[in-house]
Amino acid sequence: MIKYWGATSKVVESLVNARLWDREHDGFKFRSWSDYNPTKAQSEAKRAAEAERKRHAREAKAKKRAGEDADDSERPTGQDEMSERTPSEPSALSRPVPARPGPSPIKETPCSPPEGDAPQGELIAAPAKPSKKSKRGSSLPEDWIPSPELRARVSEKCPDINQRWHFTKFQNYWLSKPGAAGRKLDWDRTYTNWMLQEQEKATRGGSGAAPQQSNRPASFADMDEPSQHQMLDATVIDVTAKELNE
Structure with a gap:
């Protein structure tokens, strides 16, 4: 081996x-093999004892079942459990049932018809609940521009900035912002806050100050008459100076 x-x-x-x-x-x-492993005789004796124990348990169970069947056959027909109770044992049927308050009647209140005298018997639909505003916000639309009223309010609060120039920065920034960071609930308020921050920078004289709006007229036709004469005189003087230098 x-x-x-x-x-x-x-x-x-x-x-x-x-x-x-x-x-x-x-x-x-x-x-020490026999100390940790049972011998053949020990194993056979253990199996025999276990079989005997189970046999006795089966016999006891069969006797108990036979006795219960005999008791049931000796009981008179029609005798219920109530007749077997002793006089001192209270009956469940003799206990008083607690009184319950009767249901209060429902009063029907006549419904006054709304204005317009709706036909009798016709159901009137309840007013629809206002839809809840989405809390997720939305991205800045490509064609979004501040309304004239909003531009007027911003110009009043932010007189030291070029609103048109800063709007271009505002639009480019938010259109390029991805995901949830680029969504807002109220773009009017976002625009106003942006311009207020630029106004603070301009007031402090920081690098964020935008070029100031020019009050100079866009063309010669937009000037008033004195300004036109002044511009013509300056042009004549300039031309005369060039001719003399030549």
Whole structure:
């Protein structure tokens, strides 16, 4: 068996030295084998005792069932459990049932018809609930521009900035903002806050100040008459100076 397992003499000597095996005249033996492993006789005795215990349990159960069947057959027909109770045992039927208050009548209040005298018997629909405003916000539309009223309010609060120039920055910034960071609930308020911040920068004289709006007329036709004469005189003087230099 040792050769079948492939064990060498060195391995066998190690098991003997470790006091796991004992030498016998015809080989080796496991030490204390019976202390940890039951013998064949012990296993058979245990199985027999278990079978006997189960047999007694089955017999006791069968006797108990037979006795219950005999008691049921001896009971008179039609006798219920109420007749077997002793006089001292209270009956569930003799207990008073607690009184319950009767339901209060529902008063029908006549509904006054609305203005316009709706036909009698016709149901009037309840007013629809106002739809809740979305709390997720929305991105800035491509064609969004501040209304004239909004521009007037911003010009009043922010007199030191070029609103048209800052609107271009505002639009480019929010159109390029991705995801949830680029969504707002109220773009009018967002625009107003943006311009107020630019006004603060301009007031402090910081780098965020925008070029000031020019009050100079866009063309010669938009000038008043004195300004036109002044511009013509300056042009004549300039031309005369160039001719003299030549």
